[in-house]
Amino acid sequence: MNKKQLVVKISGALNLSKADAERTFDTITNTILDALKADDSVKIAGFGTYKVAKRKARVGRNPRTGEQIQIAASQKVKFLPAKALKEVFNR
């Protein structure tokens, strides 16, 4: 399912126009993003937690050439599913 299809579903479920549904969805993702940018985590009970994980610099390898390369430290958004979400997929 892509964003377009998701927006159609939301628009149906909430009785909104597609444009409004998309605007709503974007507002929510942007709100989450803003919090993450501010180095805050976003905890959604029953769904999961978004947080920014810091990765240290390390030595990697180009699998094509076998050559060692230096990989810079980076940050990545992580999503940790809540207990309830895990259970949905494991019973």
Add this chain to the structure above:
Amino acid sequence: MNKKQLVVKISGALNLSKADAERTFDTITNTILDALKADDSVKIAGFGTYKVAKRKARVGRNPRTGEQIQIAASQKVKFLPAKALKEVFNR
């Protein structure tokens, strides 16, 4: 930031009541969940992809006793940040 605070922000940004904002948010997460339950992935351009990852059974360990235990195969919801999302946190 927790769900309550997120709902307040959404309600402000979209000029909705808190109850409506929460209902909207829940509808969206449920829509995503339904797709995942149907073993579909959910791709949000510019944000990321939710998918269900299957994990194999393996041998684990009770950290308290050191005893080996068998861990069953399981499934987990994974979120893969989109390129744009990664760049936000690495520049």
Add this chain to the structure above:
DNA sequence: TTTCTATATGCAAATACTGCATATCCAATT
């Protein structure tokens, strides 16, 4: 108040990560 979640622990195995080319897939514009 009562339920949910994070944290901490040791350790084996699974998985992620890297560059890059190709193939596929989307989104937006015409």
Add this chain to the structure above:
DNA sequence: AATTGGATATGCAGTATTTGCATATAGAAA
């Protein structure tokens, strides 16, 4: 509706990182 530019998936090798177990506690959320 079709085209196209951009984004993403895949595969690869080897190492680094994560995962997940049991369980109690602390802290936060409903």
